Every structure is written in C-alpha cells, then in structure tokens.
Amino acid sequence: MATMNEPKLIAGNANLPLAEAIARRMSMNRGVQLGLVDARVERFNDGEIFVEVYENVRGEDMFIIQPTSNPANDNLMELLIMSDALRRSSAARITAVIPYFGYARQDRRTKARTPISAKLVANLLTQAGIERVLTMDLHAAQIQGFFDIPVDNLYASPIFALDIKTNFKGQMGDLMVVSPDVGGVARARELAKRINSPLSIVDKRREKPGEVAEMTVIGDVTDKICIIVDDMCDTAGTLCKAAEVLMDNGAREVHAYITHGVMSGPAVDRVTKSVMKSLVITDSIAPSDAVKGAPNIRIVPTAPIFAQAILNIWYGTSVSSLFEDNTLSPIYESLYSMD
Template identity: 80%
Template sequence: MPTVVEPKLIAGNANRPLAEAIARRMSLYRGMSVGLVQARVERFNDQEIFVEVYENVRGEDMFIIQPTSNPANDNLMELLIMADALRRSSASRITAVIPYFGYARQDRRTKARTPITAKLVANMMVEAGIERILTMDLHAAQIQGFFDIPVDNLYASPIFAIDIKNQFADLSDVMVISPDVGGVARARELAKRINAPLSIVDKRREKPGEIAEMTVIGDVTGKRCIIVDDMCDTAGTLCKAAEVIMDHGATEVHAYISHGVMSGPAVERVSKSVLKTLVLTDTIQPTGPVSSAPNIRVLPTAPLFAQSILNIWNGTSVSSLFETDTLGPIYEGIL
C-alpha cells in the first residue's frame, strides 16, 4: 500500500462553497495546493444518485465534506454512496465531515411507536464504510454514542466568542440567553468564554410547533442580550423569545445560532422581528434571501474545519481547537 502523503478532500452537492473554502484554507496552512478530488455526483432522470470518482484514491486518507441539510434525504444518500465508492476504490480511511448532522432531532423515542432515526442514520454511515465522523454542534450530544467509530464534535461557541468580543466593545452589559432549559449547557459555555451572566427563557408548548407561554428566568433589564442556540428552523421560537426579552426590559437582542436551517418564513420573520442581528455559521449553505437579509450575518467555519481535518490526518488533538488561545490565531483577520 502506498504511503499517504496528504489528506484528500471530496465533496457532494450539499455545500460546495464550504468545501472549496476548506480546501483553500488547507492550502494556506500547508503551503501547497489542496484541491477537491475530481468526481461527478449527479442524478439520473428518476433521481437516483450516481457517483464516479475520476482520481486514484487507493491507500489515501479521504475526507468527504457533506452536510446532511435540506434536502436531507438526497444529501444523506450522496454521502453514503460517495463513501461506498471510496471504500470499493480501496481508500485507506474514510472520514465523513458533516458540518450539519441532519436527523439529529430524532435522537430518542418521544412517544410510543416512534423511531430513533439518528441511530438508524449512524448505522447506515458505518455500514457504508465511514470510519470517522467530524461534525459541529450536534443537536443532542449523546448521538456520539450511537456510533462505534470515533466522533469529533466541534463547537461553534469559540467562534462566537471571538466574534462577540470583536463586535461588542464593552461587554459589561451583555447577557447570554438560553432559549430553553435544554440549551443551558451550550449557553453557559458561551457565557463563560465572554465572562457574561446567564439567563433562561422557559417555554411551554400546548402542541408541537406552537408555543403557549414564555417566561424569562433572570433579570434582563438594561442588558444587551445574546440568544445562543444550535439551530434556527422556522425562527418562530427565536423571534418570540426576542420579543419576550425586550418586553422584560432588555435594550437590544442579538442571536448566535450554529446552524441556519431557515425554512419557510424564517427569513421574513427575522427581518421583521426585534432582533438587531442574527449571526449564523455557514455549516448550511446560506440561501439568497439569507445572504441579502439586512440583519443576518454569516460566520465562516472553514478555518476550523480545515485545521481539524489536518489534526485528524496528523493524529494530533482536535479538542485543542476548543480553546480560544488556539483558535484565535486561526481566525485572526477573518472575524
């Protein structure tokens, strides 16, 4: 088997700009050109997915860059079929770089006769030949335990902390808000990084998709509040939480969200809401309306993913990138 001389990247169609940005950052870090492996990932007339890899990958350390965002089923199948193609082409190791892990909300049985789809997806990935997962801000951290292969779960909070310190000259009146009780750990992590107090919005639902009541736990009077969450889908909860926080005396409300799903009326809701800014990452490719919305900004994740891929390839620590001292130089001049 030939010696592996460099990591090789291949990308599906889910977020091609992010894959190309990761390749550019890796080229910068290594001082040599790192490109995407030439391949075609296309559909037949009946929408069956077909993959053909044009370059030799025998014995190579392969990284497939493919978030499983909308359309989730198509993008998931692209990932699985690319993994199968690489395995049958004798790649030495296949790592799936999944910036946004779809189906993560189905991580447990919420009632009788319902599936645990996140576990099913994990089984499919392993069966397809994937040997390692690199992702960001899993909706439920326990999904890492669904795999019998290594899973590296990166966090957006260090990137958010760097951006907040650059955007807010004075942090003395900043407060971090968790939009629900389940997100307290995520919000606490960011609050600790920027040395800010923490508050919680407690919400009660009459039925799925509808919020009956919201209560703010903590004093937000006179504070510039930052809501932090892992994803924004239709933005209903986010915009309602921002209104409630403003009603309780906050001076302004911002939001930092890891994954901008932004389905349906989300962009329109955010544009008309009291939110001063909504900050997303590019784990999901921003749509035209998202990119043109006046109060939405998108932060790049390519520097973090590029360095993580190099660390995995080199066999060095990925968790070291969770520290601001390590991540700061990577993002210097970017945020």
C-alpha cells in the same frame, strides 16, 4: 493517520462553497495546493444518485465534506454512495465531515411507536464504510454514543466568543447570554463562561410541535444586551418570540448567535421583521440568496476550524485543542483582531 501523501477532500452537492473554502484554507496551512478530488455526483432521470470518482484514491486518507441539510434525504444518500464508491476504490480511511448532522432532533423516543432516526443514520454511515465522523454542534451530545466509530464534535461557541468580543467591544459588561429553552442551558453556559457574562433562560411550554404557548424569562434582563444562543434556527418562530419576550422584560437589545441556519419557510421574513438587531449564523448549511440578502443576518465562516480539524485528524493530533482561545484565535486572526 499521517502518511507521505496529502489528505484528500471530496464533496457532494450540499455545500460546495464551504468545501472549496476548506480546501483553500488547508492549502494555505500546508503550503501546497489542495483541491477537491475530481468526481461527479449526479442524478438519473428517476432521481437515483450516481457517483464516479475520476482520480486514484487507493490507499488515500479521504475526507467527504457533506452536510445532511435540506434536502436531507438526497444529501444523506449522496454521502452514503460517495463513501461506498471510495471504499470499493480501496481508500485507506474515510472520514465524513458533516458540518450539519441531519435527523439529530430525532435522538430519542418522545412517545410510543416513534423511531430514533439519529441512531439509524449512525448505523447507515458506519455500514457505508465511514470510519470517523467530524461534525459541529450536534443537537444532542448523546448522538456521539450512537456510533461505534470516533466522532469529533466541534463547537461554534469559541468562534462566537471571538465574534462577540470583536463586535461588542466596550459593551462586554452589559451582555447577558440567554438560552431559549432549558435544554440549551449547557450550550449557553459555555458561551457565557467564555465571554464572562451572566446567564438567563427563556422557559417555553409547547402545546404541540412547532408552536410555543407560553414563555417566561428566568433572570433579570433589564437594560441588558441579550445574546440568544442555540444550535439551530429552523422556522425562527421560537427565536423571534423569545426576542419579543426579552424586550418586553426590559432588554436594551437582542441579538442571536445560532450555529445552523436551517431557515425553513418563513424564517428569513420573520427574522427581518423581528425586534432582533442581528442574527449571526455559520455557513455549516449553504445559505440561500434570501439569507445572504437579509439586512440583519450575518454569516461567520467555519472553514478555518474545519480545515484545522481535518489536518489534526490527519496528523493524529488533538482536535479538542481547537476549543481553546489561544489555539483558535490564530486561525481566525484575519477576521478577528483582539487588539
């Protein structure tokens, strides 16, 4: 919905560095200074969240940048309350930019008497006045159907493909993309197609949530440089075990490309001590100091693709065009040269 005014960005406390990077990138693209709307998002002594917006937002196209990562409940409430404040201040449209969509793993009833929390979150966002959602690599694609408003789901695979083509130049014929479970095959196949590599699967069987009982490699990974691809890394137990199994099956090296680095509990320690040569994550979740300091963890930025997606939404042009190499490469040209 293009207007004479510029799009306006506002951010909660979940990932301020990403929000500021998006604002800088949009400023470069537009040739005008675009900063974050001046606001305070604070807590009372009892933990209640309070939001006050210091700038006039009447009739403005507002974009709230707020991943709902740990602490998920606090960050979600910040998002809802910011939306309510903007709606009551007569904003023309409110788009929630949620780089990491929390509660996405609860997308169906796996057994009796359990919730579908992702649907509940979708209802809360809509009721708070949000009219559009922009996110990245939803854990389950069907979550888009939980909303009765437009949902733009960006993919990290085009960014990962650019990164792989740069960092594995001259070794592309030795690569093997690996899905760490059967459910992630579509995501892995998408990346494999982009880099023209074969696909393998690690079939895992769980005894209980968070514990992997057995893993089997489907496909020949002998002397291959294996690239594990997944949407999130939480405690890194499954990821590190998959890397071990691949090495045991004859892989030359194992690397991992994971969109959302949740990195809970012992994750960083596990990755540092694992057989993986590198773990590449995005900054959809603000990385901790431990993640930043890990020698084999690398972070790729999402600000360029989010900035362009926000501008495309504001212009009323295609967001899906960002999935194509010839569209995405120019906005990442400062990082990846394809020469």
